[in-house]
Amino acid sequence: MFFSLNEDLTATASRNKILEFKKWVLDIGDGTVPAIAKDGEIEETWIKIPDELLIEPEQDPIEKIVTSTYPLFEEMQGNTEYLKERAILTPKNETVNEINQYMLQFVPGEKNHYLGSDSICKASSNIPDQDNLYLVEFLNTLEFPGIPNHKIELKEGVPIMLLRNVNQKLGMCNGTRLIVTHLGTWIIEAKIITGSNIGTKVLIPQIVLSPTESK
Structure with missing residues (x-):
């Protein structure tokens, strides 16, 4: 039985990407993701969504x-x-x-x-x-x-x-x-x-x- 190294690396990268997203979502729920304030606002209530998720x-x-x-x-x-x-x-x-x-x-x-x-x-x-x-x-x-x-x-x-x-x-x-x-x-x-x-x-x-x- 033969395995493709490229396929294995792709699967690993895909799993890591999912785990990163899962952690990011959990961090939002836990309130540990850094928040920012928009111009003119004092309270930091906004969270920046990573560009790769948009x-x-x-x-x-x-x-x-x-x-x-x-x-x-x-x-x-x-x-x-x-x-x-x-x-x-x-x-x-x-x-x-x-x-x-x-x-x-x-x-x-x-x-x-x-x-x-x-x-x-x-x-x-x-x-x-x-x-x-x-x-x-x-x-x-x-x-x-x-x-x-x-x-x-x-x-x-x-x-x-x-x-x-x-x-x-x-x-x-x-x-x-x-x-x-x-x-x-x-x-x-x-x-x-x-x-x-x-x-x-x-x-x-x-x-x-x-x-x-x-x-």
Whole structure:
């Protein structure tokens, strides 16, 4: 059996790069990364991101970050290893929606639309006729961290991520990543691609979710 020295050095450099990034992220969380103050500011609250971690802005920033994270997406979208080792994280649901809509156009097949059934918890308020005060159309526009938007568009073959613990025995936990294999009217079939249950097909039912922001 023969090994390429260049390949071995490349793999080592890649691991070292990942370890450096991991340490940098942990240092940010620990507050040990040196902070700076912008012109006119006294308190040092800004952290400089290393240039090698930045994607230079272009005319279409969504296209830029997608092509940088998912090169050759149209050719590789059926590759499970390719999909599970990549992810785009954003601080706002609005940006998540933009990225999802952009990438969905490159996945073949028809889109399925899933709508949430939004209502006010009857135990959360003693105000009479609250249904008349908070119309369903208004509730549908609200967005909360950790809660899917009122409308979700999916196609068979797209990667998704669970936001709740559904069935830990089957590996359906918060953060589990899956590939959609079938879109039903009331249920979604998907194949797990991360964790200890890789390859297992599971069913994702309708789930009742409540935001932590009660107000």
